[in-house]
Amino acid sequence: MKLKQAKACVLRVGGTNCDLEVSSALTELGIGTDVLHMNQAIKKGLSDYQMLVFPGGFSYGDYVRAGAIWGKELVTRLGKELQRFIDEEKLVLGICNGFQVLVETGALPGDGASVSGIPSAVLANNNSSKYECRWVRLRVESKRTPFTSTLNKDQVIMVPVGHGEGRLLLQSQGMLEELIDDKQVVFRYALEDGSPAGGKYPENPNGAIFDIAGICNKKGNVMGMMPHPERAFYGWQLPSWGVAPPEFGDGRAIFEGAINYIKKM
């Protein structure tokens, strides 16, 4: 598909943030992007789009649990559309709160049930009891998903996190093994030498099981991650911006991977 004909949609509700940053990143890479409120998306449908992004923030105040209310609203009001979107192997990216939302819908980890509304994982309170807002190292663990297609396995990238509930817990140990075997673990928090953080704080900012920062579904077209790639898109967003920043940050590669996939659709 020609990129000019393709379109991406960034969904938002009350409490969403960084929707404009995501839109700016995607537009910069040449794909027309609409930022739509849920109510607009329900009226319009999702069939015009090749990519859907659930951005960060604190949807509906994160009442009940982070991402829970929006997650259930998606199931009840846009569930069939979203299911079709996923089944058509179009791209879905959940960033931070968006990741929490996708887990609450049941679309991630993606054990087959998909948008069931029954979660099989949770992003629980950080072990530190604090809101962790800083740069972390991510090790690319899997190239199963288009989002990491422009990165190398075991490559370490720098992307910032900003969350209070990022500690991924899975329903069972067996589920973790399944995710590892299926290469659904996409990013892990890493030490300076690039090895996994081994639960060590602050490298693993939240205590997530197996240092998991991002996972994808079985097909790889749905990915959720706690760090914010759109906050590491331009060189001037990086901590080194005042010295000699590169033109772009590491987060750009994740969006580029998505764009390459859309071009081949």
Place this chain on the structure above:
Amino acid sequence: MKRVRVEIRLKPGHFDPEGDVTAKSLRDLGFAVSKVGVSKAYTIDLEAKSDSEAVEAANAMCKKLLANPTKDNFSVEVLKVEEGTHREGK
């Protein structure tokens, strides 16, 4: 109208960072606290013909929204509705 109290708490053995910092703060204030467990309670007014129907509905609410089965347990209790304590929510 029936009123139920739903309590959502972490499953035993789950790490409770909020409880731990609360315990620390209480100890700093001089209380001999060994452990704090934080739970969340919802008081829900709903239309139901009987207590058991109200409990059944509340259990379904927990499964569908209020509790995440990976980390939460929940319990439901029927409360007596005292006159004048019901308010229409949104």
